[in-house]
Every structure is written in C-alpha cells, then in structure tokens.
Amino acid sequence: MGNVRLKIRAVLFASTLLAGTSSLPAIGAEPDVILYNAHILTVDDGFSTAQAVAIEDGKFVKVGSDAEVLDTAGEATRKIDMKGKTILPGFNDSHVHMLAGKTFGVQVDLTRVRSIADIKAALAARIATARPGEAISGSRGWWEYQLSDGRLPNRHDLDEIAPNNPVAIAGPHYAIVNSLALKMAGITAQTPDPQGGEIYKDASGEPTGLLMDRASRPVMALFARPTPEQQFEGMVKVIRLANSNGLTSIGDPSGSVEDAALYRRLYDAGKLTLRVDFSYSVDHALPLDKVEAALKTFGPAGQAWGDGMFRADELGEVALDGAELSAFLRDGYPGKPDYHGIQMVPTEHFKAFAALANRYGWRLRPHAVGDAAIDEALDAFEFANAEKPITGRRWMIDHAFLLGPTHYPRVKALGVVINSQYMHNAQLGKLILKAWERPLADRSEPYREWLENGILFANGSDGPIAYDACPLYQIYGSVTRNTKWGGKLGPDQGISRRDAIKSVTINGAYTSFEEKVKGSIEPGKYADLVVLADDILAVPAENIKDIKILATVMGGRTVFGTLEQ
Incomplete structure (x- = not known):
C-alpha cells in the first residue's frame, strides 16, 4: 500500500x-x-x-x-x-559572505575586542608563536565605535607588537596594516591612490596604515591562503553557526570556481545544511576581453544541483563604490565639498560590462552604497536592457543605502530587487553619521519609504558569518530602528513586524526565483x-x-x- x-x-x-x-x-x-x-x-x-x-x-x-x-x-x-x-x-540572509568561513580559525579572532590594547594583545599572542616574517591577519567582527580609544588603530600601534611580521587587520572595506606590510607591498608616501581605492596619509604625507578598498590589495596578496582542509573545516563551523541563528538559506555574493567546488564538496560530505544562492566574482575593472574570458571559465549561467541546495546565475559583488567613508555621493561630503567618495569604475566601462554579462545570461548584483553609485548601476542596467531585456529577470542592487525618490521609477520599471542589510545601520550607523551628517545620514536605508513606494527589498547581514548574521536582530532593527551604538538613523523609517519577517524569508526567496519552493x-x-x-x-x-x-x-x-x- x-x-x-x-x-x-x-x-x-x-x-x-x-x-x-x-x-x-x-x-x-x-x-x-x-x-x-x-x-x-x-x-x-x-x-x-x-x-x-x-x-x-x-x-x-x-x-x-x-x-x-x-x-x-x-x-x-x-x-x-x-x-x-x-x-x-x-530564515534567508540574502547577502552574507559565508565564504569568509574559509579563514575561520586561521585568522586572529578580534570579535570580542573593545580597545586598541585588546587588538594588540590578541595579535601579540599569535606573533609570539610565529616565525619572523610570517604574515599575521586579524579577523573582522570588531567596530570602531566599540573601541574605547575613540579611533582606529594605525601602523604605529601595530608596529609596537609586530616589528618583524607583516600584519593586517580587516575592517568594512578597508585594511589596517603595519609598516613592514606597507614596505613589502611597496606602498610609500609617493604611491598614488589606485582607481577604486585610497591610501590614507598623515599631515606629513606618510601612509597611516589605513588602506581603503582596492588600495589594500597589494598588501593582502602577501598573506598565505588556508589549506583546502582548513577551508573545509572552517566552512563546516560557520555553517553550524548559521543554522543556530535560524538560517536555512543564504545568498553568497562573491566567489570563485574553486569556491563553488568547495560548496559541492561540503554537499557531497553531508555538511552543507544551507541552501546557497551563489554569485561568481569577476573583476569588472578589467578590459572587456579579459572579463569575457573569465565568464567562459564559470560555465553557463543558471547552474543548479542538489534539489534546491545550490544555484548560480549572478555576478557579484561588483563594487561601484566604497562604504560609509568612501560611498560615491552626488554631492560632496560634509566638510569636504570636493570629495565625492570612490568611484570604482568609470560609468561607460560599467555599462559595457553589464551588457556583456547580459549577453552571457548572467544577472548582476552590484555593490552600490551612495546615491551616485546607484545612479551608475541603473544607468548600466538600462544600457544592458536596451540591447537585451532584463525586465523581469530580477537584477539586483546590493546595499543601496541612499536609494531615494529619484531612483524609484527606474527601479520599478526594470523590476530591480534591493538587497539591503539593516546591520549596517546597527553596527556602522555612528560612522555613517560621522561621515555624512544629518540630514543625509537619516536617509540611510529608509525602509518605510521604500515599501510605501513599492520597492521590494530583502534583508541580510553583509557579515562574514562569524558574527551578526542574525535575522532576529535584522527584524528587530527594521521594526525599531534601534542600533548597537545607541543612536538612530531615520527613526521614522521603522516597518511592521510582518514586513520585517518577510524581508528575511519570502523576499529572500524572491531574489533567487525560489518563492514557489521556499x-x-x-x-x-x-x-x-x-x-x-x-x-x-x-x-x-x-x-x-x-x-x-x-x-x-x-x-x-x-x-x-x-x-x-
């Protein structure tokens, strides 16, 4: 029977x-x-x-x-x-860097530091067992507002505990490195800012050790990658942590062919207990012939396996600007009217990139924080759409802090979906307020206004999974507009509990065309x-x-x- x-x-x-x-x-x-x-x-x-x-x-x-x-x-x-x-x-976190778990347990854990002295002590403990010249890296999961010193560390702080080892600690869209790391990377007072990056310098013109976005790449190339077994074990740990936060699905916004294979290895071993919407990474600043060559290595768009466990039809996180301190803004920053943030790639180049991706069947999910970066994303989407329709294909914009009324008609006309992360306001709101000041800072992630104007958004964390990929906090913050630093941005922009719950469940499924199955x-x-x-x-x-x-x-x-x- x-x-x-x-x-x-x-x-x-x-x-x-x-x-x-x-x-x-x-x-x-x-x-x-x-x-x-x-x-x-x-x-x-x-x-x-x-x-x-x-x-x-x-x-x-x-x-x-x-x-x-x-x-x-x-x-x-x-x-x-x-x-x-x-x-x-x-729960579904539509933008979480799960693959940061590859270094879980390899980097020095800084998630509980509360001062520069704590950072130095944690790094010094690792350095004490390291060989001279061995590169040491510290994790993310700490925030400037949490440091009792009221400032970020600099190269001089790190030099005190690491004169003979290159050291780098990661932050949101920046790295802080010591003098030896700067020397080994060839970064001096005469080094110009790269396209899409900035080398912070002191009053005398010397690098402070703070490297924004692409400026950190020469230094990070010095650090050895974890072994395949370390990567596997690190991913197993963070997947368990994700499950403990109620997550059953995630959107991983950037990865390689090797990373896709790592997910498959986890699945085959019975260790993948999250459904993965995967995005391949390609350097969108490259000449288009090299971009096209990279796209061919990915295989066809629309890959899927494991009965809903893995899918891939996106290119991300192609960055159009930086973060709070370097978002690409239409108007100048308060106190710096001639500074508009970092534009990662020229608009015309990104238009051509978007059209090329579209020809190969890939969706885009660019990183765009500032209003000018969102303009650039939509310009490129419209350019690609004129050649081959993207309407209804759910191209996305990730972050979109300053998505506003001038963008709404364009977003809706193309059917663009927004991947937002309330954790930015929660963790970095103090930095947003410092960099942008009011009233602009209060425009960060205006959820109520978005819903009133028919903008569909999914919520996420943007964290390496080791911290803050907590959907319950995202619901809480979206409703109350409360933060971890004590203030509020856009206090009138709270939404209902039901809408907040949707943002971490059905809306996340919508971003990957899976609302019919989860x-x-x-x-x-x-x-x-x-x-x-x-x-x-x-x-x-x-x-x-x-x-x-x-x-x-x-x-x-x-x-x-x-x-x-």
Whole structure:
C-alpha cells in the first residue's frame, strides 16, 4: 500500500510541476512527521496562521488546524507536540559572505575586542608563536565605535607588537596594516591612490596604515591562503553557526570556481545544511576581453544541483563604490565639498560590462552604497536592457543605502530587487553619521519609504558569518530602528513586524526565483523552518532580538537544536 501511495503522489507532483505550480497534493500522503499545537506564521500571501504542519520527503504536505493535519497521520508518522511554540519559515540572509568561513580559525579572532590594547594583545599572542616574517591577519567582527580609544588603530600601534611580521587587520572595506606590510607591498608616501581605492596619509604625507578598498590589495596578496582542509573545516563551523541563528538559506555574493567546488564538496560530505544562492566574482575593472574570458571559465549561467541546495546565475559583488567613508555621493561630503567618495569604475566601462554579462545570461548584483553609485548601476542596467531585456529577470542592487525618490521609477520599471542589510545601520550607523551628517545620514536605508513606494527589498547581514548574521536582530532593527551604538538613523523609517519577517524569508526567496519552493510554510515547499521560544508578533519590540531559537529544520532535517521541547 505504501508503494502505491508513493506512486500516486509522484504522478500528482509531476503534474503540478508541468502546470507551473509547486503545490504538492496531500491526497494519500502519509507524513514522516507532524508538528502540532504550534503557532505557525506561514508567511503566505495572506500571512495566515496555522496550528499544525505535516512534512514528508523533505517538503510540507499539509498546513492547517491540528485536527486537519493530524488526520493525515499514518502508523509510522512521528507526532510532536510543539506546546504553543512559534514556527516561522527558515530564515534567508540574502547577502552574507559565508565564504569568509574559509579563514575561520586561521585568522586572529578580534570579535570580542573593545580597545586598541585588546587588538594588540590578541595579535601579540599569535606573533609570539610565529616565525619572523610570517604574515599575521586579524579577523573582522570588531567596530570602531566599540573601541574605547575613540579611533582606529594605525601602523604605529601595530608596529609596537609586530616589528618583524607583516600584519593586517580587516575592517568594512578597508585594511589596517603595519609598516613592514606597507614596505613589502611597496606602498610609500609617493604611491598614488589606485582607481577604486585610497591610501590614507598623515599631515606629513606618510601612509597611516589605513588602506581603503582596492588600495589594500597589494598588501593582502602577501598573506598565505588556508589549506583546502582548513577551508573545509572552517566552512563546516560557520555553517553550524548559521543554522543556530535560524538560517536555512543564504545568498553568497562573491566567489570563485574553486569556491563553488568547495560548496559541492561540503554537499557531497553531508555538511552543507544551507541552501546557497551563489554569485561568481569577476573583476569588472578589467578590459572587456579579459572579463569575457573569465565568464567562459564559470560555465553557463543558471547552474543548479542538489534539489534546491545550490544555484548560480549572478555576478557579484561588483563594487561601484566604497562604504560609509568612501560611498560615491552626488554631492560632496560634509566638510569636504570636493570629495565625492570612490568611484570604482568609470560609468561607460560599467555599462559595457553589464551588457556583456547580459549577453552571457548572467544577472548582476552590484555593490552600490551612495546615491551616485546607484545612479551608475541603473544607468548600466538600462544600457544592458536596451540591447537585451532584463525586465523581469530580477537584477539586483546590493546595499543601496541612499536609494531615494529619484531612483524609484527606474527601479520599478526594470523590476530591480534591493538587497539591503539593516546591520549596517546597527553596527556602522555612528560612522555613517560621522561621515555624512544629518540630514543625509537619516536617509540611510529608509525602509518605510521604500515599501510605501513599492520597492521590494530583502534583508541580510553583509557579515562574514562569524558574527551578526542574525535575522532576529535584522527584524528587530527594521521594526525599531534601534542600533548597537545607541543612536538612530531615520527613526521614522521603522516597518511592521510582518514586513520585517518577510524581508528575511519570502523576499529572500524572491531574489533567487525560489518563492514557489521556499520562503513560506505552504504545501509543496521545502520543509525549512525555525522554532522560536516566544511569539515574535506579541513580545515587546525590544525583546525581538533576544528571542531564543530552539530548532532549525532544513528539508525536514533538524540541523540545529531539537523539536522535542
């Protein structure tokens, strides 16, 4: 009887796929597991709630009341009383640098530092066991506003603990290096700023050790890559961490052919417990013939394997500007009217790049923070669209801090999707305020205005996964506009809890054309869900960020915690 039932379901499922729908009929189904007595926020079109859900073969097969769903149980069905716990679709971080996990455990961990002295102590401990001349790198996960010194470290600080080893510590779109690293990279007072980068210099014209964006590349080339086994083990650790934050899907915005192969190796070893929307990286500043040669090494756009585990049809994160201190702005920076930030590549070149990518079937997701960078992205999109339509292909702009009213009609006309990350305001808002001042700083990520103007955005973290890839905090910040540094940017731009939840679930699925198979709890979709200890719609807003994640399930498999409470 069981074989007959499976054959019936297989025929019915095939017919639904041919009809262009993902709904999987529950007729004849005998679920593997039923979760009942739950508070389920389905995030379907009506944001409906349910009491129970049935899962079979890694997919949801029935959603409804306890009575309706329990009626589908068979003799072997496992039935779990959720005791009123809240269940949401699995979270989706649409922009997270998961591949930073390759260096997890290799770099010096700076995620808990609170002063320059802490940074120096952590680095000194590693240097004490290193060979003279061995390059030492420190991790991200620390922020200028957290340092009690009120400033960034400089090369002189690092020289005190590392006179004989090149040292670099990473920040958002910059690196801070010591004097030996500068010397080995050939960076002196006479070195000009590269296109797309800036070498900070003191009053005497000497480099301070702060290298913005592309200016850091000669130094970072000095540092050895982790071994393949170190990369694999680092990725296993960060994937587990991601699952513990409720993540079942991610968008990794930049990677190589070797990185795609690493994801496949993780999958084959049974260690990939996240669905990956992958973007290949190509240096968009290269001559177009070299760009084209690189595109040919990637294989065709639209790669996919593993039943929803990996897909790749994007090129990213092609940067058009820097970050808070170097975003490409239409108007000059406060106090520096002639400084407009960093333009990574000339507009005409990026137009040609976009058209070339489009010919090969790739979607773009450029990094554009400032309003002028967003202008450049849209100029290029429109140029590519004139040759071969991109409307409806969901090209994206990542970050888009200063996306504003002049951009909205162009975004909607092309069907562009925005990948935003509230974590920027949360972590770097103090730096944004310092660099841009009000009122411009209050224009950073105006979510309420975006929704009122029909702009669809997905939320993410932009973090190496080792820190802050926490969707509950993204929901909390999007609702309250609160931050980790104590202030607020755009305090009137908070959105509803429902819209914030959508931004880390169904909207993320939309960015990768997967809203029919994930992002909500509906029959036929992948059984990806997260179990919360509290009702996210009912707790005080201030408590959203502190809700405990009890379990994360991907494809019907528990990948974090336990369903038995």
